[in-house]
Amino acid sequence: MNVIYILWLRQIKRYLRSKARIFSSLAQPLLFFVSLGFGFGPIYEQAGGGDYIQFLAPGIIAMSVMFASVFSGIDLIWDKQFGFLKETLVAPVSRITIMFGRTLGAATVSSFQGVLIFLLTLIFGFRPESILMLPVALLFMLLIAFFFTSLGTAIASVVDDMHAFPLVMNFLIMPLFFLSGALFPLDNFPKAIKYITYINPLSYGVDGLRSALTGISNFLIINDLLILSIFITISISTGAYLFKRIQI
Amino acid sequence: MENTNNVIIKVKNLTKQYKDFLAVDDISFEVKKGEIFAFLGPNGAGKSTTIKMLTTLLQPSSGSIEINSYNTKTEKDEVRRSFGIVFQDQSVDEELTAWENMLFHATLYGISKKESKEKIEDLLKFVDLWDRKDTLLKKFSGGMKRRLEIARGLIHEPLILFLDEPTLGLDPQTRAKMWEHIMELNKTKQMTVFLTTHYIEEAEKMADRVAIIDKGKILVNSTTEDIKNKTQTKSLEEAFLSLTGREIRSENVSSLDRMRRFRK
Numbered sequence: 001m002n003v004i005y006i007l008w009l010r011q012i013k014r015y016l017r018s019k020a021r022i023f024s025s026l027a028q029p030l031l032f033f034v035s036l037g038f039g040f041g042p043i044y045e046q047a048g049g050g051d052y053i054q055f056l057a058p059g060i061i062a063m064s065v066m067f068a069s070v071f072s073g074i075d076l077i078w079d080k081q082f083g084f085l086k087e088t089l090v091a092p093v094s095r096i097t098i099m100f101g102r103t104l105g106a107a108t109v110s111s112f113q114g115v116l117i118f119l120l121t122l123i124f125g126f127r128p129e130s131i132l133m134l135p136v137a138l139l140f141m142l143l144i145a146f147f148f149t150s151l152g153t154a155i156a157s158v159v160d161d162m163h164a165f166p167l168v169m170n171f172l173i174m175p176l177f178f179l180s181g182a183l184f185p186l187d188n189f190p191k192a193i194k195y196i197t198y199i200n201p202l203s204y205g206v207d208g209l210r211s212a213l214t215g216i217s218n219f220l221i222i223n224d225l226l227i228l229s230i231f232i233t234i235s236i237s238t239g240a241y242l243f244k245r246i247q248i
Numbered sequence: 249m250e251n252t253n254n255v256i257i258k259v260k261n262l263t264k265q266y267k268d269f270l271a272v273d274d275i276s277f278e279v280k281k282g283e284i285f286a287f288l289g290p291n292g293a294g295k296s297t298t299i300k301m302l303t304t305l306l307q308p309s310s311g312s313i314e315i316n317s318y319n320t321k322t323e324k325d326e327v328r329r330s331f332g333i334v335f336q337d338q339s340v341d342e343e344l345t346a347w348e349n350m351l352f353h354a355t356l357y358g359i360s361k362k363e364s365k366e367k368i369e370d371l372l373k374f375v376d377l378w379d380r381k382d383t384l385l386k387k388f389s390g391g392m393k394r395r396l397e398i399a400r401g402l403i404h405e406p407l408i409l410f411l412d413e414p415t416l417g418l419d420p421q422t423r424a425k426m427w428e429h430i431m432e433l434n435k436t437k438q439m440t441v442f443l444t445t446h447y448i449e450e451a452e453k454m455a456d457r458v459a460i461i462d463k464g465k466i467l468v469n470s471t472t473e474d475i476k477n478k479t480q481t482k483s484l485e486e487a488f489l490s491l492t493g494r495e496i497r498s499e500n501v502s503s504l505d506r507m508r509r510f511r512k
Contacts, residue, residue, distance in 0.1 A: 002355050002358070003355060003356055003358075005355075006351070006352055006355040006356070010341065010344065010348075010352060013343070013344065013348070014341075014343045014344075017343055017384075018343070082337075082338065082339075082342075083335055083337045083338050083339035083340075084339055084340065084341050086305065086335055086339050087335075087339045087340075087353070087400075088356065089305060090303050090304065090305060090328055090333055091328060091353070091356035091357060092324075092325040092326075092328040092329050092356075092357060092358070093356055247305070247306055247307070248300070248305055248306075
């Protein structure tokens with residue numbers, strides 16, 4: 001228990017100490033939110049879609065949690081390259097414990113980031129439907145965080161340097177983001193692409209979060225919760241399996 | 249158990265085969281309690297690979313290793329509690345302070361908070377870093393980081409200290425200071441020290457026993473005096489030359505040659 005706590009604490013301290021990282025990780029989602037929100041907002045409304053800011057905010061929060069989680073998961077590559085991982089791997093602690101502590105820390109950090117983005121969207125006019133549902137929204141942030149942190153860990157376990165990172169960004173993270181319903185409704189996609197959105201974990205994260213924050217839902221919140229939990233089980237076990245096999 | 253009581257590291261027919269490269273080739277050796285034992289050899293000789301296998305980071309292809317009479321394959325945690333290690337490359341968290349790095353280690357090894365406080369204070373004073381305990385590691389010099397890594401490796405009171413090229417890239421002054429600390433531990437606590445180095449004079453001066461390793465094989469394993477006598481040479485440097493057929497400094501050429509050889 002102490003071991004998990006210290007691994008968690010390490011992630012938190014590292015996050016809070018790199019002010020540049022906090023700032024830049026808030027800047028990008030905010031740019032998306034402000035430019036798309038006010039740029040497309042009027043068109044969306046004219047087309048009869050309703051208030052775009054209300055629609056977009058949960059998507060942007062989900063996006064920022066996803067990005068931060070993948071980054072934290074991939075942080076492992078640094079630890080691998082700069083030696084700190086060795087220090088933890090020669091300790092009398094099981095690898096599962098190490099992986100769990102790391103994931104917990106990283107998920108906390110990225111959910112915290114999601115909360116910060118949520119607060120910022122309030123300034124720009126976003127209004128959540130009900131305060132009572134905010135804990136549910138937080139739960140969905142945590143779920144998205146757990147999924148993508150362990151996905152990042154899995155990737156970082158098999159690649160050896162940061163060269164793989166742009167590849168992951170362009171061929172995994174960006175497609176998942178654009179096909180998740182974070183920026184626009186999924187209804188109008190052609191059938192083939194629609195199926196992709198159905199196997200995209202982020203679709204359920206976005207939908208759950210949107211449902212909790214605005215009451216509008218595509219898949220029903222309970223389905224989001226169930227399907228996301230299945231995805232998380234898969235990604236955590238894959239991450240743990242690959243982390244266990246790291247040799248340095 | 250009686251007759252092996254004095255042996256703290258026991259390696260038998262250890263081999264590490266990578267896909268197309270034999271890194272460690274069927275080596276066997278023993279290290280006695282309280283001994284300073286040096287693995288001397290050029291870069292790429294198999295020193296680091298051996299240390300990784302001894303410290304449970306790497307799975308051997310074949311052979312067995314006993315550390316403090318525990319098997320590295322089946323009794324990993326007991327083995328891990330028995331040693332401390334200073335890696336060849338830096339292994340501290342630069343975003344944490346000296347104190348936090350130490351506390352992190354102590355917690356991983358299951359040492360209680362109260363106990364770790366005292367130990368960390370003692371050890372930081374021992375390596376002269378007590379006044380810098382709240383400094384982030386990224387502000388430390390290379391030598392200071394090294395000293396902290398030594399202190400950190402000692403928190404859980406290991407019986408063996410592994411040092412993988414411990415003085416690589418350190419200035420002579422820091423190197424001397426570091427050895428002062430290590431010698432003191434060896435004398436006062438009877439701590440066994442296993443080091444790898446490619447500095448001949450370091451092996452000659454510090455180690456009780458030296459094993460010369462090249463191309464994954466141990467060529468000789470004895471006291472410096474004995475090695476010199478056997479090879480009828482005046483210094484360990486000459487002995488090394490006569491055993492391997494080349495100087496240790498020509499390591500770049502030789503490891504390149506070796507890679508070419510293995511590619512064929």
